Amino acid sequence: MPEQVDVVIVGAGFSGLYAAYRMRELGLSVAGFERGADVGGVWYWNRYPGARCDVESVDYSYSFDKDLEQEWDWSEKYATQPEILRYVEHVAQRHDLRRHFTFGTSVVSAELDEERLRWTVRTDGGQVVEARYVLFGVGCLSSTHLPEIEGIADFAGASYHTGEWPHEGVDLSGLRVGVVGTGSSGIQSIPEIAAQAAQLTVFQRSANYSIPAGNKPLSDEDRAAQKAEYAERRRLARLSGGGSPHMAHPLKTLEASPEERRAAFEERWELGGVLYSKTFPDQLTDRAANDEARRFWEEKVRAEIADPAVAEQLIPADHPIGTKRIVTDDGYFATYNRDHVHLVNLRGNPVERVEAAGIRLSDGTLVELDVIVYATGFDAMTGSLDRISVTGRGGRTLKEAWAAGPRTYLGLGVDGFPNLFNLAGPGSPSVLANMILCGEQHTDWIAGLLGQLREGGYAGVEARADAVDAWVEECRERAEGTLMTAANSWYLGANIPGKPRVFMPFVGGFGVYGDIIEKVAASGYQGFELLSG
Incomplete structure (x- = not known):
């Protein structure tokens, strides 16, 4: 029974x-x-x-x-x-x-x-x-989603998916690591992996928009202020588009003066993260408005990357900003200024197959690896x-x-x-x-x-x-x-x-x-x- x-x-x-x-x-x-x-x-x-x-x-x-x-x-x-x-x-x-x-x-x-x-x-x-x-x-x-890549089971090293990470952690010190994917988990993990690995190769299919978290420790004063205003934060969150108490600018993007527009973008940039996509109420409905947000973002990101050729590959050209979830990162773009970090743009040089020693690209290059991290997301x-x-x-x-x-x-x-x-x-x-x-x-x-x-x-x-x-x-x-x-x-x-x-x-x-x-x-x-x- x-x-x-x-x-x-x-x-x-x-x-x-x-x-x-x-x-x-x-x-x-x-x-x-x-x-x-x-x-x-x-x-x-x-x-x-x-x-x-x-x-x-x-x-x-x-x-x-x-x-x-x-x-x-x-x-x-x-x-x-x-x-x-x-x-x-x-x-x-x-x-x-x-x-x-x-x-x-x-x-x-x-x-x-x-x-x-x-x-x-x-x-x-x-x-x-x-x-x-x-x-x-x-x-x-x-x-979790693992891409269908020929030979994926043939790799002789260790493989991990970001969505099924070992609970005991992974020591990547001194290893040659490849990260496949630059969505949220890839962008968040790459700076951390770069701090450990001897060599890091990032295999990027699609460039993504990401914004610094602007993270900081909370002081006792910060917490006391937040707790004092919790009721109002919740009220505003329930009225909002995204369930947090931050409201869009009262004007549409192009109704604001260039100075007002830039100040609003700066404020959201400092706030950090995904809320940048909701700076103005028409940002995800009007292409011209979206372009203003994209240009501001691009200016900020190009300033972070030393090599203009690398910056060109890291800046999306295939979708408006915010139409994929904006990632919240901690030093992602600056990571590519490190000598031991390399970017492979799979749009120009796709993966042909995975081999025992690493990843073979379509131009014949073999990227030799000790560890492959699949940051390839979810169904x-x-x-x-x-x-x-x-x-x-x-x-x-x-x-x-x-x-x-x-x-x-x-x-x-x-x-x-x-x-x-x-x-x-x-x-x-x-x-x-x-x-x-x-x-x-x-x-x-x-x-x-x-x-x-x-x-x-x-x-x-x-x-x-x-x-x-x-x-x-x-x-x-x-x-x-x-x-x-x-x-x-x-x-x-x-x-x-x-x-x-x-x-x-x-x-x-x-x-x-x-x-x-x-x-x-x-x-x-x-x-x-x-x-x-």
Whole structure:
């Protein structure tokens, strides 16, 4: 007989842990599963050198526990992976959340019993659990991607993926290291690796925009000021586009004088990181406005790189600034001024194959290496769900339903899959915003819905097909009204061969999205069908 619970939660990252907390508050029984050995999600796995959040520490934190906001002390403006993981572990301990999860266990399938509206969930450890509701908190950047390169298994040295970095760390001292990829994990790790390696070769397919974090230790005075204004920071964050309290300039880019424009860009540059893409409200919708931001960025970066020929290769020419997530770095561009650091531009000289001794390029050059680091990212947004066989009405799988791209209503419901919810994934602001606040927003909304179902004596809820169709179209139209679709980004699945080219997040902003889902709830959950037992 399968174990009977109200809710199964998959994943013990920030969203999954908060979901366990809220479901327990509702008086629902919970069975959670996490493939890692402990809590943390993306911050449990991503231990590569230089791993750091691109949202300020004070904002990249839970908002539900006001005492925790006042008690926890962040050490830096932008926290590193170890500190973020310590924070997650502290929250799990503080609220006794680990008891709801079985660790070191992956969910392999979830199958709907249509008549009873119950889900049977199976794990790789042989557990079978039956639940009314299933909440997926599997993360958008959790399914690592290794490129298909001939001979990749033939390399005689050590190979690592940044998303599956050994927990004991890696000593690269005195070694010849190759880093493949210059996305976020590559750009963050390269300065750290360069500080250890005897020789570092960076294999770049696509140049990326990155901005110095402007990181600094936080003083007692800094922390006291942040804690005093926490309520206002949270209020502004919930109104914002990205889930942090920094608002765009009140004027459009070209409405501001050149002096005002430069001052605004300078302010965001000093703030550091991804928020530069939101300096002006039209920066991601108007090409001329975007060009102003790009030119300022380029001026700053060229000044960092000693060799103009190297600078030319490191400056993107194939997409507007901000249409791929801007990376937050610590000395990335200056790293190329070091004599032992070399850049290979794969656009002009692609990888032909990996050999026992290193990487062979198409021009015949063999780059001899002791270690290869694959900073090649993730099958983003949908990859973690694709690993699980989710079967809904009529025996149709979620993978089949999403074959042409993810289809959701509000990012929350999928027609044909009643009582199943995905936290902070496709169809919601997700990776375009502060993921912790996104997870809280989704979980609180779901908790409200489940409370209504219980009060009304309903057995479940399902998104209507017409509501899904309309939301998919709205998300598409909003994305096409911006410059975001001009880049071959992982937002579109462009890094995964054969994946449908669909812009997966909701691009309208965190605050706008929050208004939309609250209006749906206030309307009696328009677009959803409340199902009788």
